[in-house]
Amino acid sequence: MKIYIKNMVCDRCKMAVESQLKQLGFTPVVVKLGEIEIKESELGSKKEQLINNLYQLGFELLENDKKAFVQQIKALIIEHIQQDHILRYNLSDYLAKQSGKSYAYISSVFKEVEGYTLEKYYIRQRIERVKELLSYAELNLNEIAYKLHYSSVAHLSTQFKQITGMSPTAYKKQNNHNRIPLDRV
Numbered sequence: 001m002k003i004y005i006k007n008m009v010c011d012r013c014k015m016a017v018e019s020q021l022k023q024l025g026f027t028p029v030v031v032k033l034g035e036i037e038i039k040e041s042e043l044g045s046k047k048e049q050l051i052n053n054l055y056q057l058g059f060e061l062l063e064n065d066k067k068a069f070v071q072q073i074k075a076l077i078i079e080h081i082q083q084d085h086i087l088r089y090n091l092s093d094y095l096a097k098q099s100g101k102s103y104a105y106i107s108s109v110f111k112e113v114e115g116y117t118l119e120k121y122y123i124r125q126r127i128e129r130v131k132e133l134l135s136y137a138e139l140n141l142n143e144i145a146y147k148l149h150y151s152s153v154a155h156l157s158t159q160f161k162q163i164t165g166m167s168p169t170a171y172k173k174q175n176n177h178n179r180i181p182l183d184r185v
Helices: 011-023 044-056 065-082 091-099 103-114 118-136 141-147 153-164 168-173
Strands: 002-006 028-032 035-038 060-062
Touching: 002 065, 011 028, 011 035, 011 044, 035 065, 044 060, 060 065, 065 091, 065 103, 065 118, 091 103, 103 118, 118 141, 118 153, 118 168, 141 153, 141 168, 153 168
Parallel strands: none
Antiparallel strands: 002 035, 002 060, 028 035
């Protein structure tokens, strides 16, 4: 049985959710961001306990098909951006291939569920990744732009300023790097 969980955005999230499932006696077979496959065919009487345990950890069991689908798309985007070697093809092709749905459908459902466009979500996630890389101070702006496949440093800088209200250089010079948790982007 597949179950979908909101706010799973990192490997630690996967471990926490997997741990909760095991504590309740479930057998996780596949654990991905936002999606878990368990050996059991139903949650049964443990469903409410699982919902409560997940809620206490900041997760949410998704039972609405469209919300679950949007969570899958968000997980794909986060994985795509967090990879060290992002594949060089456009987002629409990547999401369509990974989900088995047309980009028009994906985009429409995303907008319906979230109230904003998929492109805005993708841009905000990329900017959070730029903030993360800037705060580590291991890469310069050229290297970050290349790593995240921006067409130029100017394009990255323009997008960064539109989202954050400051240039990447100004952000890097700050002592307080205000980053948004990925599940709140």
